[in-house]
Amino acid sequence: MKKYxxxxxxxxxxxxxxxxxxxxxxxxxxxxxxxxxxxxxKDSLADVLKDMGLxxxxxPHKIYAISKSDLPADRxxxxxxxxxxxxxxxxxxxxxxxxxxxxxxxxxxxxxxKQKRDVVLGKLNITESELKDLNENTD
Amino acid sequence: MFSKSxxxxxxxxxxxxGSQKLTADIVSLxxxxxxxxxxxxxxxxxxxxxxxxxVNNIRGYYAGxxxxxxxxxxxxxxxENCGDDMNPRIRTSEGAFCSDIVTSGLxxxxxxxxxxxxxxxxxxxxxxxxxxxxxxxxxTFTASRWTWVYLLTSGSFxxxxxxxxxxxxxxxxxSAVLARVSTDTAQIANVLDLRTTNCASGPFxxxxxVNGEANLGMLLSKGSPIKNSTxxxxxxxxxxxxxxxxxxxxxxxxxYIGGRYRIASSDITVTTAADNPTSAGSGLDTxxxxxxxxxxxxxVGDMDNAENLSISYSTSGSAPDGVTYSRKIGSIKxxxxxxxxxxxxxxxxxxxxxxxxxxxxxxxxxxxxxSITNAKNISAIADNGAGDFTVTIDRDYNDVGKMAAACTNxxxxxxxxxxxxxFTQGSIRxxxxxxxxxxxxxxxxxxxxxGSIERE
Numbered sequence: 001m002k003k004y005x006x007x008x009x010x011x012x013x014x015x016x017x018x019x020x021x022x023x024x025x026x027x028x029x030x031x032x033x034x035x036x037x038x039x040x041x042k043d044s045l046a047d048v049l050k051d052m053g054l055x056x057x058x059x060p061h062k063i064y065a066i067s068k069s070d071l072p073a074d075r076x077x078x079x080x081x082x083x084x085x086x087x088x089x090x091x092x093x094x095x096x097x098x099x100x101x102x103x104x105x106x107x108x109x110x111x112x113x114k115q116k117r118d119v120v121l122g123k124l125n126i127t128e129s130e131l132k133d134l135n136e137n138t139d
Numbered sequence: 140m141f142s143k144s145x146x147x148x149x150x151x152x153x154x155x156x157g158s159q160k161l162t163a164d165i166v167s168l169x170x171x172x173x174x175x176x177x178x179x180x181x182x183x184x185x186x187x188x189x190x191x192x193x194v195n196n197i198r199g200y201y202a203g204x205x206x207x208x209x210x211x212x213x214x215x216x217x218x219e220n221c222g223d224d225m226n227p228r229i230r231t232s233e234g235a236f237c238s239d240i241v242t243s244g245l246x247x248x249x250x251x252x253x254x255x256x257x258x259x260x261x262x263x264x265x266x267x268x269x270x271x272x273x274x275x276x277x278x279t280f281t282a283s284r285w286t287w288v289y290l291l292t293s294g295s296f297x298x299x300x301x302x303x304x305x306x307x308x309x310x311x312x313x314s315a316v317l318a319r320v321s322t323d324t325a326q327i328a329n330v331l332d333l334r335t336t337n338c339a340s341g342p343f344x345x346x347x348x349v350n351g352e353a354n355l356g357m358l359l360s361k362g363s364p365i366k367n368s369t370x371x372x373x374x375x376x377x378x379x380x381x382x383x384x385x386x387x388x389x390x391x392x393x394x395y396i397g398g399r400y401r402i403a404s405s406d407i408t409v410t411t412a413a414d415n416p417t418s419a420g421s422g423l424d425t426x427x428x429x430x431x432x433x434x435x436x437x438x439v440g441d442m443d444n445a446e447n448l449s450i451s452y453s454t455s456g457s458a459p460d461g462v463t464y465s466r467k468i469g470s471i472k473x474x475x476x477x478x479x480x481x482x483x484x485x486x487x488x489x490x491x492x493x494x495x496x497x498x499x500x501x502x503x504x505x506x507x508x509x510s511i512t513n514a515k516n517i518s519a520i521a522d523n524g525a526g527d528f529t530v531t532i533d534r535d536y537n538d539v540g541k542m543a544a545a546c547t548n549x550x551x552x553x554x555x556x557x558x559x560x561x562f563t564q565g566s567i568r569x570x571x572x573x574x575x576x577x578x579x580x581x582x583x584x585x586x587x588x589x590g591s592i593e594r595e
Contacts, residue, residue, distance in 0.1 A: 022508075027523075031523065031524055033521040033522060033523045033524075033529070034508035034509075034522040035519055035521045035522075036508065036510060036511070036519060036520050036521075036522075037518070038511070038514075038517060038518050038519055038520075041517075041518030041519065041533050042518065042533045042534055043518035043519070043531060043533055043565075047518070047531070047565075048518055048519040048531045050565075051531040051532070051535075051563065051566040052519075052521050052531055052566055053529075053561070053566075054521070068507075071507055071508065072507075073507075074507060075505070075507050075525065075580060078524055078525045078580075079524055079525055081524075
């Protein structure tokens with residue numbers, strides 16, 4: 001009951017009714033889902049969030065009504081979207097820290113892989129080009 | 140001077156003419172006779188001829204649609220002078236707008252301890268002729284028989300006896316049917332009222348929008364809801380559904396059954412007991428319920444002059460045993476323990492909810508956010524990330540165990556494939572993997588769902 005009250009309050013406070021159609025919802029796993037609600041549906045917004053498994057995470061600070069202009073321009077960094085809870089600027093931002101962390105991790109993985117490969121090569125006494133001929137994936 | 144007898148004839152003729160209350164052509168006789176009249180014989184003959192012709196020409200000549208050249212002129216006979224047999228006011232007030240109608244009485248009643256019955260007074264219109272019986276008519280019925288009673292245009296009654304349980308015999312010519320009297324060994328046990336007491340009640344063959352066009356009987360007896368049905372005619376409702384291990388239900392509805400029109404005014408619960416078609420009892424055709432058996436279900440209309448149909452189910456795929464009026468409507472099967480099962484219930488004239496694609500959608504994962512291109516029964520979409528979306532189903536399914544879904548995507552240039560990571564009665568989460576197992580947005584993810592949902 002409290003969740004429904006909070007949902008209604010959220011809608012009232014944000015000056016939005018279900019006709020606004022699009023919502024950004026922060027999931028418990030840290031990602032965000034962009035929910036587009038279809039006009040004329042039998043389901044209420046609460047029903048939709050519940051069916052999507054997003055109701056459990058309902059929290060006024062985790063769901064915002066948005067428009068398309070709140071989204072990043074393209075989907076290239078989709079996995080790094082996050083909610084902007086500050087309230088200034090677009091509601092959905094790219095989590096640059098997370099993105100950088102991923103880049104660094106991949107870079108470190110690559111270095112580590114190369115180091116391991118070099119150790120193996122050292123034991124095998126074969127050259128780099130001979131290894132490449134074996135179609136080993138060094139990426 | 141003419142003779143006294145001639146004068147008397149002349150005088151009587153005048154009286155005859157004067158006594159007619161008809162408005163007729165004037166019959167003109169010769170000029171008055173005067174004292175010392177000459178050529179009396181010729182004048183009398185002249186007058187006689189004119190009188191005779193006038194009387195003989197009262198009817199006139201019927202020229203197909205108009206009565207011409209007669210003494211009785213158009214619009215000269217008032218309704219009050221018409222006999223009841225031809226009086227339109229009487230026919231109208233008695234409601235005789237159709238042939239063979241019985242407007243009052245003429246229905247025998249049951250008796251106790253005697254086979255002598257009585258047909259009371261009443262009025263009917265066999266073949267459109269008005270027959271008014273002013274007194275009751277006694278008749279001794281034969282024991283242990285069905286006797287059909289008719290009123291003939293002659294005013295007599297006609298009786299056709301048959302063995303109990305026989306089909307309805309052909310009616311005698313020039314008659315209106317009144318009743319079927321059923322006797323036992325000692326008395327009239329039952330009377331089935333077969334009178335047509337209301338012209339609006341049919342037959343359907345007499346009801347057409349415009350003369351010459353198809354009548355209601357034709358419309359209800361032709362065609363079928365499904366293409367290759369061997370059982371034609373109107374059918375509405377009567378869907379079969381599983382109920383319990385020992386019962387199934389047939390929804391209310393109506394059907395044309397081999398010439399009879401019957402309804403199920405409410406849902407029928409059918410058990411494993413034996414059927415009784417002539418008394419509209421539903422049940423198993425013959426023997427006892429068997430295991431691992433598919434039973435064909437029939438709508439049955441064997442009870443005479445009844446509104447309601449009954450249901451018989453049988454191992455026979457053509458007709459229940461001993462039933463005259465039946466129509467195949469579907470089938471249901473039992474498991475090895477002789478229990479009805481809910482799977483594979485077939486309705487011949489309806490599509491079950493779980494036989495239809497009740498949800499489908501096409502999603503473009505490459506728009507920002509992922510969006511529905513088109514859909515049926517979807518209330519919302521959630522873009523969860525690259526190649527990952529959830530759709531919610533507007534009218535949820537009844538049972539997640541009775542749903543089936545499939546998805547594919549287009550184009551498939553990146554060797555993408557879509558699969559479900561969550562699947563409930565109210566939502567489906569679809570993930571599209573590309574080369575190397577990495578999620579990838581695809582231009583068209585297309586999915587269909589089959590299952591049972593409640594429909595408006």
